[in-house]
Amino acid sequence: MGQIKRIHEMLQSGAITCTELTQKYLTEIENSNKELNAYITVTPDVALAQAKAVDEKLARGEEIGLLEGIPMTLKDNISTKGILTSCASKILTGYKPIYDATVYELLQKEGVVMLGKTNMDEFAMGSSCETSYYGGAKNPHNTDHVSGGSSGGVASAVGGNLAVYGLGSDTGGSIRQPASFCGIVGLKPTYGAVSRYGLIAYASSFDQIGPITHDVEDAAIVFDAIAKYDDRDSTSRGSEPTLPTLHDEIKGMKIGIANQYLNGVREDVKAAVLEAAKSYEEMGAEIVYFDLPELEFALPCYYILAMAEASSNLGRYDGIRYGYKAEHYIGTHDMICRTRSEGFGKEVRRRILMGTYVLSAGYYDAYYKKAVNLRGAIVEAFDRAFEKVDVILAPTAPVTAFKNGYLFGEETDQLEQYLSDICTVPVNTAGLPAVSIPCGEDSEGLPIGMQIIGKKFDEKTILNLAYKYEEKEDKFKETKWGVKL
Amino acid sequence: MKYELVAGFETHVELSTETKIFCSCTTAFGGDPNTHCCPVCIGLPGTLPKLNEKVVEYAIMAGLATNCEIAGIAKMDRKNYCYPDLPKAYQISQYDKPLCQHGYIRLSNGRKIRILRIHIEEDAGKLIHNHGDTYVDYNRGGVPLIEIVTEPDFRSIDEAKEYVERLQQTMRWIGISDCRMQEGSMRCDVNISVRPEGSEKLGTRTEIKNMNSITNIAKAMEYEYERQCELIESGGAVVQETLRYDDATGTTSSMRSKEDAHDYRYFREPDLVTIAVPRERVNEIEARLPELPGQKFTRYTQTFEIPEKDAAQLTKYRSIAEYFDQAIEGLKSPKTASNFIIGQIFRRLETEADKEAFDVRTTAKQLNEMCRLLEAGKLKNNLAKKTLEQMLDTGKPVTEFISESDMAGLDENTLTEYCQNAINAMPAAVADYKGGKEKALMAILGNVMKQSRGRADAAAVTAKLKELIG
Ligand SMILES: [Zn+2]
Numbered sequence: 034m035g036q037i038k039r040i041h042e043m044l045q046s047g048a049i050t051c052t053e054l055t056q057k058y059l060t061e062i063e064n065s066n067k068e069l070n071a072y073i074t075v076t077p078d079v080a081l082a083q084a085k086a087v088d089e090k091l092a093r094g095e096e097i098g099l100l101e102g103i104p105m106t107l108k109d110n111i112s113t114k115g116i117l118t119s120c121a122s123k124i125l126t127g128y129k130p131i132y133d134a135t136v137y138e139l140l141q142k143e144g145v146v147m148l149g150k151t152n153m154d155e156f157a158m159g160s161s162c163e164t165s166y167y168g169g170a171k172n173p174h175n176t177d178h179v180s181g182g183s184s185g186g187v188a189s190a191v192g193g194n195l196a197v198y199g200l201g202s203d204t205g206g207s208i209r210q211p212a213s214f215c216g217i218v219g220l221k222p223t224y225g226a227v228s229r230y231g232l233i234a235y236a237s238s239f240d241q242i243g244p245i246t247h248d249v250e251d252a253a254i255v256f257d258a259i260a261k262y263d264d265r266d267s268t269s270r271g272s273e274p275t276l277p278t279l280h281d282e283i284k285g286m287k288i289g290i291a292n293q294y295l296n297g298v299r300e301d302v303k304a305a306v307l308e309a310a311k312s313y314e315e316m317g318a319e320i321v322y323f324d325l326p327e328l329e330f331a332l333p334c335y336y337i338l339a340m341a342e343a344s345s346n347l348g349r350y351d352g353i354r355y356g357y358k359a360e361h362y363i364g365t366h367d368m369i370c371r372t373r374s375e376g377f378g379k380e381v382r383r384r385i386l387m388g389t390y391v392l393s394a395g396y397y398d399a400y401y402k403k404a405v406n407l408r409g410a411i412v413e414a415f416d417r418a419f420e421k422v423d424v425i426l427a428p429t430a431p432v433t434a435f436k437n438g439y440l441f442g443e444e445t446d447q448l449e450q451y452l453s454d455i456c457t458v459p460v461n462t463a464g465l466p467a468v469s470i471p472c473g474e475d476s477e478g479l480p481i482g483m484q485i486i487g488k489k490f491d492e493k494t495i496l497n498l499a500y501k502y503e504e505k506e507d508k509f510k511e512t513k514w515g516v517k518l
Numbered sequence: 519m520k521y522e523l524v525a526g527f528e529t530h531v532e533l534s535t536e537t538k539i540f541c542s543c544t545t546a547f548g549g550d551p552n553t554h555c556c557p558v559c560i561g562l563p564g565t566l567p568k569l570n571e572k573v574v575e576y577a578i579m580a581g582l583a584t585n586c587e588i589a590g591i592a593k594m595d596r597k598n599y600c601y602p603d604l605p606k607a608y609q610i611s612q613y614d615k616p617l618c619q620h621g622y623i624r625l626s627n628g629r630k631i632r633i634l635r636i637h638i639e640e641d642a643g644k645l646i647h648n649h650g651d652t653y654v655d656y657n658r659g660g661v662p663l664i665e666i667v668t669e670p671d672f673r674s675i676d677e678a679k680e681y682v683e684r685l686q687q688t689m690r691w692i693g694i695s696d697c698r699m700q701e702g703s704m705r706c707d708v709n710i711s712v713r714p715e716g717s718e719k720l721g722t723r724t725e726i727k728n729m730n731s732i733t734n735i736a737k738a739m740e741y742e743y744e745r746q747c748e749l750i751e752s753g754g755a756v757v758q759e760t761l762r763y764d765d766a767t768g769t770t771s772s773m774r775s776k777e778d779a780h781d782y783r784y785f786r787e788p789d790l791v792t793i794a795v796p797r798e799r800v801n802e803i804e805a806r807l808p809e810l811p812g813q814k815f816t817r818y819t820q821t822f823e824i825p826e827k828d829a830a831q832l833t834k835y836r837s838i839a840e841y842f843d844q845a846i847e848g849l850k851s852p853k854t855a856s857n858f859i860i861g862q863i864f865r866r867l868e869t870e871a872d873k874e875a876f877d878v879r880t881t882a883k884q885l886n887e888m889c890r891l892l893e894a895g896k897l898k899n900n901l902a903k904k905t906l907e908q909m910l911d912t913g914k915p916v917t918e919f920i921s922e923s924d925m926a927g928l929d930e931n932t933l934t935e936y937c938q939n940a941i942n943a944m945p946a947a948v949a950d951y952k953g954g955k956e957k958a959l960m961a962i963l964g965n966v967m968k969q970s971r972g973r974a975d976a977a978a979v980t981a982k983l984k985e986l987i988g
Contacts, residue, residue, distance in 0.1 A: 112564045132557050134564060233563040238788035266566050267791050342788060345598050348607025349561050365602060392783035401785060
């Protein structure tokens with residue numbers, strides 16, 4: 034049984050009240066957050082008020098929903114009315130939105146308990162959570178290592194059980210990679226399955242909100258609650274529920290392994306993924322090896338397009354209406370320049386500059402336009418692959434969690450940070466769904482993750498496959514942190 | 519040397535949809551600063567645009583009314599530039615796939631002004647300077663605009679004036695904008711260059727902005743034409759730049775040079791999906807489009823033989839043309855109604871605004887009734903003018919001002935008597951009619967009318983004649 038269902042039964046049976054449960058989490062956050070740095074903002078007042086409402090309902094003897102009263106967290110780029118939504122950036126200092134993101138509205142209707150807002154790479158730009166203005170969130174398996182990025186705070190909180198689950202966002206791997214680093218489950222839904230309304234944009238044609246959870250069943254429950262069509266997001270469509278088919282047999286399913294996905298992947302990670310493939314074979318699935326040469330282009334294509342969109346999306350932070358504003362300036366132009374230079378961190382400034390460059394007259398054709406065409410080729414390549422296989426199995430990241438500071442160390446090439454996204458970005462480029470689940474650990478005990486990639490709006494198949502693997506192999510490993518129930 | 523003027527127009531027209539282009543805020547003019555705003559139109563982080571379908575419809579109407587081709591597929595793009603009145607630091611506009619292309623407007627001298635494109639976009643907010651401080655009002659931000667771009671087809675200032683008037687008339691006519699230049703709901707930028715007469719090569723152009731009336735457009739063009747001619751004559755060269763027109767001095771001054779031109783870094787707006795415009799939708803919108811001023815002008819002048827000068831007045835505003843169309847229903851001579859409107863009714867409408875509103879006490883139906891009685895001879899010609907004045911003063915129907923005997927017309931016996939007299943007097947015409955010449959009956963009818971001194975009802979006479987002739 035999944036974590037959410039287990040806690041749900043405890044609440045429904047009265048084994049624990051929702052207020053007691055919430056208080057336990059708040060206390061653990063109080064104790065552990067100094068070290069894990071998972072949360073930017075903790076919201077005890079909100080959480081306890083929401084918990085009280087659930088307790089009142091239980092006291093009246095009413096049935097509660099699966100997500101009702103379950104303590105959770107939101108990545109700090111998901112807008113919450115009246116609560117700091119910082120994107121882990123100095124430039125959004127003091128910014129409290131005047132509206133709730135659609136996903137939070139949906140979850141509030143389910144009666145959830147929101148513990149607080151979690152850490153991330155600044156504006157979701159990074160793979161280690163270390164570009165955060167608030168410092169990086171640490172890996173609950175070993176705090177000398179990063180939690181991953183950009184949704185590192187959610188992964189750290191869920192991995193360290195400072196929340197039952199959380200919502201992150203995935204633009205180039207930002208849900209799956211930290212989930213794999215922290216040994217938990219992360220689902221990046223199909224582009225358009227979940228409304229982006231209220232998600233502070235990094236790269237609009239890639240961004241997608243999804244759950245980071247303790248187990249696959251939890252991911253299915255949360256996904257089903259948030260994958261709804263939203264009138265406010267023209268690109269939203271919703272998706273089919275995944276819970277009804279979660280336990281189905283997988284015999285006869287075709288699982289593809291693209292050879293290019295294994296290039297440059299560390300040996301132990303590769304071995305763990307191939308081991309998982311064997312496990313699937315034992316369950317009656319068929320493993321098909323094939324080539325996907327277009328994968329080679331996914332990384333440059335992704336970075337050009339994402340940076341271009343980011344340069345436009347981040348233009349609005351000018352100090353005029355909200356957030357940080359430079360203290361000393363002469364005139365409007367100087368005020369905007371100083372605010373942006375002082376308010377954005379180095380990585381964000383780098384990506385804005387590169388994005389501006391690739392869209393500039395004279396370079397547009399060489400970079401942006403070419404990348405748009407490549408994106409089309411990558412979409413088609415995946416379409417062709419899915420004529421032969423039901424899903425694609427791949428490592429989530431080429432390595433396990435980096436040591437703190439490694440990516441930005443003197444001896445580390447800047448490109449290495451971008452290369453670490455090589456396994457995750459193709460999915461975003463093609464708008465596909467993928468779920469990352471733990472499939473082993475390295476010699477230091479750090480989790481290894483694998484991802485199952487599906488056809489558009491076929492979350493039900495990838496979650497079904499992920500569930501069957503988890504049921505058979507269960508690679509989840511407890512950490513020393515958090516609430517023990 | 520003589521120089522020819524070459525000019526093109528870029529005109530922004532604010533659409534009069536009830537709500538903004540990407541959110542449901544009101545588009546009403548005025549209001550306290552920042553009261554017609556929401557998270558979307560002030561570009562708060564995380565918000566997304568949602569395209570107002572009415573805007574697409576209005577733009578298609580504008581395209582159809584200017585003979586454009588309507589694209590089956592269009593998309594929105596981001597135009598990136600940083601200015602405090604633009605809260606997202608980009609304007610959502612259309613770059614390479616506009617909704618409408620390749621249209622034209624025909625001028626009275628027969629020349630076609632080609633429309634290159636019409637696209638939709640959002641308006642920006644407004645900066646307010648006050649005692650050294652600058653404030654921003656986003657009420658206007660997100661109000662829908664269409665931008666109408668012409669080819670450089672203008673050869674005179676008169677053509678430019680007529681084009682702007684035509685455009686204004688057409689957009690108001692189809693009800694998509696009030697096109698008030700003073701309030702900024704219609705804004706024209708003019709590209710202007712000169713070249714030696716007879717030359718085919720285009721000269722270096724300048725762009726003039728900030729003209730808020732047709733008079734100012736003409737003045738600015740005049741000034742800029744003279745300036746460029748003198749510059750070239752004195753051995754200088756025109757520099758490509760953007761100029762601002764100063765109403766007070768009647769001159770233009772430089773706003774920015776070509777080197778300072780923005781690089782807008784256009785790219786596809788990822789937050790909006792492709793706009794599909796199926797042919798059926800265009801057809802459906804076209805079917806709902808009112809008869810346009812040009813079409814009405816042709817009908818009035820060619821079918822009704824109304825003089826062009828009068829037809830132009832009747833088609834200046836849709837309210838007048840629609841009044842006229844109602845007033846002439848079933849009349850033999852629509853020209854009579856036209857004369858009443860232009861001669862008598864217009865005298866009571868002093869300003870252009872009065873004419874556009876066309877608030878007249880006599881309804882079109884009442885005028886129609888009056889004209890019918892006039893044609894039936896029940897209202898005497900010499901009394902018509904005075905009767906209409908009385909109607910316009912009081913709003914009462916024509917029947918209030920006609921004597922009972924006039925209204926009654928001829929009694930049955932007298933009618934039969936007159937008809938018999940006419941048949942007896944015109945045997946040749948009767949024979950012709952019997953032989954199949956329908957027209958011959960008209961001559962006999964004329965005889966009856968003469969006997970009755972116009973009091974007989976033509977329809978009744980015709981029926982009686984047919985009965986008697988058999
Ligand atoms: Zn609005």
